[in-house]
Amino acid sequence: MTPEESSLRLRLMTTDEELAKLESEALPPGTRVWVTHFFSHFGSTHAERTAFHDGLRAAGFGTPGKFTEIGADEELTGDGYWHHWAFTIFEANADELRAADERARELATSHGVQYDGWKVERHAPRREPELPERG
16 A cells, blocks of 8 residues: 555544634633644654654653553554654644644654644543653
8 A cells, every 4th residue: 555545544634624623612711632643654764763753752742641642553564654643732722733733744844754634632531631740
């Protein structure tokens, strides 16, 4: 399967569509939502995937907690086509989400990774994540 064929299976809303839907939900100001950013990378090495994940963390993606916040999985074992994701909590406002979308796009480009888009996880647990203590 080519990267183009694989990306056709995942139909994400555009940023404008996702933000319009979020606005229609009329969430109270300050509400935080789980967001997933999706990426694809064909023929990457372990070192390249690790560097990309490190870049995601440095750019503010991946909220630590109960679930793996940044990860990758090969589409079919041995096919070399990797899907990456980053689960992050953001405030549900258009400016913050547009900025995250742009950071994700720029980071993917700088690592030679395809940015597939993002979505609000509307069925995610509503509780805040258990963040590690920072010293």
